[in-house]
Every structure is written in C-alpha cells, then in structure tokens.
Amino acid sequence: MSGTATAAGDTVPGPKGGPRTAASGDGARAPRGPRPGRTALFLLAPGALALLFTYAMPLVWVVRMALNEPLDGGAIRQTLTFGTFTQVLRDGHYWKVIGQTLQLGVLVTVFTLLLAYPVALFLARTTSRWRSLLMALAVAPLLISSVARTFGWMAILGNQGLINKTLQALALTDGPLPLANNMTGVVIASVEIYMPFAILAMISGFGRLEPELERAAASLGANRLAVLRRVVLPLTLPGVLTAALLVFVLSLSGYVTPRLIGGGRVFVLATEIYDEAITSLNWPVAAVLSVLLLVLFGIVIVLYQRAQRALERRFTGEKGASR
C-alpha cells in the first residue's frame, strides 16, 4: 500500500502545508520526555528526515488523493470531496473485501498463535544447550523471501501439488482437495509465513514466566494442566497479545500470499488497492481503500493498547492507566 503511494508520490508533488504539519507534530512530541540535547537532535535528524520523505509525505498525499474525484480513463479531478468515500462505502463489493480481509486476519492470527505458542513456550523454557540453535531454526524461514515461500506453498497445495498427488496416489481422495486458489490455501501459507514473527514476539513477552512460579504452583497441588492454565497462560498473555497484534496487522496488509495463492479468487484490501491503482488506474478509490485500511490498523492498535494496559494493571494493581 505504502509502496504504491511512494511510487505515485514522485509524479505528483504533495501539497506544501501537509509535510510541515506532520513535521511540527513530530517536534511537539520531543519535549514530553527528558529534553534531548543538541547531539541527540543531530543524531535523530537523518531518521526523522527519512521518515518524513518516505512515510509522512506519502501518507498525507494518500489522504489528499482520497479526496479527489476519479474520472473515466484514469483521469483525476483535483477537488476536495468525500464523494469517493461515499461511493466506496455504498458499494457492497468493497464491504465484502473488507469482510474477507478481516476474516483472513482473524483466521491467520488464531492459527498462527495456536501453532507458535507451544514452540515459543518450549524455546523460552528450555535449558538445553541447543537452545540458540533451535531459536535460529525457528526464525530461519525469515531468511527466505516470503514470495519464494509462497511459491513453495503453491507447489505443495496446488491441484497438481505434493499433497493432492500423494492423496490421489494413495487413492484416499477422488479429485484434488481445494487447497489452493481459495481462502484455505491463503490461510495455510500465511500462517507458516507469520509464525517466525509470532514466535519472536511471544518470547520477548514471556519475561514474567519464571520456572520457580511453576514449581510453586506444583508444590501447591497443581498438576501440569493446572500449572499451564492457571500460571503459565496468564503470565505469557502479554507476549501472546503482542504476537496477535503483529500477525493480525501483517495479515491485514499482506499482499503477496493472497495474490499468489488466492489465484485471483481471494479479494482482500491489499490486492484490491493494487488492482484499483495499477489495473483500473482509479487512484482516488485506491487511496480511499488505503485510508480505510489505516483506520482498521488504528482501531486494532487502540484495542491492543487497551488490552495491554488492562493486563499490566493485573500485575501492578495500579488503578490509573499511564502511558
């Protein structure tokens, strides 16, 4: 999504007022913490500038584009209207896309968490001397581009793929199972692709899990299931929550896997934005969809922060929520 915006940003210069507002917004945040010294500001400058040009400006440009009116044949009328928003929100097709995006996000998040949790728990608790190696193995898939991994999944899940050929050779199924070119395939591949992220996020959030607490629970009469349910699970919840946020956001914006494995039959916001911008040349609609995706992210992040704060209060017992 942001890639599209950046590429387009080169051709149309953004409105002058936009970047400055974003910049002053960044500047206003600084005095909140301890006052940064001259060196700190100097060191922050390159990153801040890079963010300004690659993130803030294109973002403002996308919002601006969403307020334009699309004309036939890819032409755009510069104006300030919510007409495109109304047009998109009135169209049932886009609601279906949004629904499918959320459905994919929820399914992928649930299955990724279910599969990653035991791995993360094992890696966090093991005292084996192979621990570093196992950690490296768990995140090794990140070394391979997700495009390559998606192609790998196509070879496995397709009608002529490994699974279907094996099943048919064993005469277990009559025809090929529909594992690719649909939601099932996209979920399977996405889960595998996001698992390393989930594992890393979980482990980093498992700091409260101390082996002594499990021993204490056992000494009080808790069997292994009770220890898991009453001690391990509550203490690892912050890590699970962080992983959930990460995976959900990643899969909401995921493009490669839905496009390749979906086989043109799974419509999500990311693929739809691409189609509108590149195929239909309807930039205002693409921009509106991008803004809608951003709004979704915003909602998700607010929900996450609330949940995280509620969890934090459970540990500290402080009533007032602080940032």
Next chain:
Amino acid sequence: MAEPTAPAAATPAAGGSPAGHLTLEGLTKTYPGQHGAAVRGIDLSVERGSMLAVLGPSGCGKSTTLRMIAGLVAPTAGRVLVDGRDITGIPVHRRDMGMVFQSYALFPHLDVARNVAFGLEMRKVSRSERARRVAEALDLVRLGHLADRRIAQLSGGQQQRVALARALVVRPTLLLLDEPLSNLDAQLRGEMRDEIRRIQQETGITAVFVTHDQHEALSMADRVAVLAQGRLEQIGTPEDVYERPAGRFVARFVGRANLIEGTVAGADGPRTVVELPGVGRVSALGEPRPAGARAAVLLRPHRIALAPATADGPAAGVPDGSSAAPLRGTVLSAGYSGESLAYRIRVGAAGPVLDVERPAGPEATHAPGTEVLLTWDASAARLVDAAEDDRAGADSAPGAADAVPAAAAPHGVTP
C-alpha cells in the same frame, strides 16, 4: 491453621514411626556431567512438630536436599519417608508439602488473597471454606488488611508473609523453607526470624528450612544439620553443633573459632592434654586420642577472658584453678563494633594469633601493643581433628574466613 497438626493427606503408617515424622535414607543426587555428587547419602530424621535447620555454605547441596524432600528434584538414590511411608516416587503436586521459595515465587497476576487461595483451589475446597481459611492464614501472618493487594505492591517482608500463608493454608504435612530470610534487610530478617518461629510453634507443623546463616540456624531451629560438599557433617541441637562440633568444618562454619594445631601429649581423666607450639600444654574436652596424634584445640573467641598483664598474677575476676595457667599475649588490634570488642592477640612472642571477643563496656579496653593475660573456662577448650583430615574444605565457609589467620598461624610455628 488454628488446629495444630492434622495433615490432610498423610496416612500414618501402621505402628507409627518412632524414627520421626520425616526421614531421609541415604538420599543422594548426582547431576549428569557433574563431577561428584551434589548430595551424598544423607540420613536424618525430623521429629513431629520440630524445626530442622539445614545449614551449610553455598553449593553444599542443602537446597538440592530440600528440593528432593519437596519432590522438585528426583533423587539418584535413597528414600524420603513421611510417617514411615516412602514418598520418593510421588510427584510434587501430590506430596502435600508447603514450600516457601527463596524468591517467594508469588503469582504476580493474582492478588494476595488469590495467591493464598491457590492451593485450596487446587484441592477443590469449597468457596466459603476457602474464604474462611484464607482469612485465617492471612491473620496468622498479620496481613489480613492487605488481602486485595497485588504482589508488586508489597514490600519484601510482606511478600515473605504471603508466601508463608500460601504454604500454610493448605495445612501441609511439612513446611519447607528455602533460604527464607536471605532476601530481607537486616532488621526485617530478625523480625521474620521470630515470626517464622512463632508461626511454626503455633501451628505445630514439622518444618525444614535451609540457610547459610549460622545465626538463623542456631536461633530458629530445634535441631541443626550441617552440610558440607553434599555430606551431612553433624546433626544435633544448636548447643551440640556450636559447643561440641563434630569436626573442624563444623567448628569453623558454625560460629567463629580459633583452631590451634598441636600434638596429643596424654590424657588427664576425661580430658586430653595437647601440646600446642608457642602456647604450651592445654587440656581440652573431646573424644580421646592417642598420645602423639595430631589434633587441634577449638577456642571460641568470646570464651577467652582478658586481664591486664601488669599484675604479677592473674587479675581479680578471672576464674582461676579450673582453667589452664594464664597465657601472656600482645594485643595486635582491637575493633569496636558497639556491642563488643574484637581483639586479635598474639600468644607469647611467636605463638598463634587468636581472635578474642569481649563485651564492650564493663571491661577496660586493651589498647594495641599492651600485654594481656588470656584465660578460659575448662569447658571452653574442645578437641577437634587436625588440619590433615580437613575434608570439608573449610575455605569455602564464609563464617570461618575471619578465623582462618588464627588457625593458619600455627603452621608456621610447628616443626
């Protein structure tokens, strides 16, 4: 909690067990890949309703021993018996032991009351009964007013009390405490020491606690087991262990000690006379040894009395007759610590250096360089092994560190 014993799950073996409530038989733990055993064949028993302190330096296997009793560590060999019943194979969660961990190991996601209620919930105790017993346990540790606090909001001492309440509320067969006071500051430690002792006596529970602190062990326990390098060096009452140490290690680890090396010269009734180089002949109590054997005499710093050496004979107030003839010594240093004065005194011209501790106040202070007379009560000198069979590696004993120079000095004098 109010009713003393009545352990929930312990099924007393027929015929009872005069041996004790808890018995360890040849308990051994060897960790794979580790040189030597962590715990080597420990045999001991704890009487019902009494408190045993397992005392030893770090790495002596005391925590491992406690964890084997709790079921958290599986022994390599040996048995753990409760009321004569072998529980070695029973997993932790069915052992019915109340354990207080060094780090307290309180559940950070639960409030104080829920922490205490945890064991009751695991035992499926009804809600009303649970509430009653949690309140009772919190009252016992004087924390009734903090029931709805989070663990993070409690001080170290309060956390310690919650940990105690949580372990006791289930009315366990045994109360096990792993270094219960080590995470508290000095003042709280004294307070909790009395508190734990009070609670143990009030509930009449059989308790085992592990510590590296001899003061804790001596002041809290009915019996003290001293461990060194995985072996049980001695088990006895605090007086036994302190006054009649079984060996050099115990002598130096429990309390401060002057150990003066020498040769057995003969017997004097029940006493043994030892020739100490630079000191002379000293008679000591202890297991008799043949003449010519190497041995050491133990003198506790506070059992040595001092008097100014200006007078011709021993000064007034120093017990005479029952002790050896007064020794002459030179004060090397005098350290004031409020309650007492710690002297280092060289005996004779080139004799051993002794640690002497005198209460500050009533006696005149002996300045460094002055000559003093040293005397001690007949019962103060104890015979222990010489340094050759120092198998316990007393160098690892922190409590003995300050006494080492005194014990080491004679080496230079002995032929």
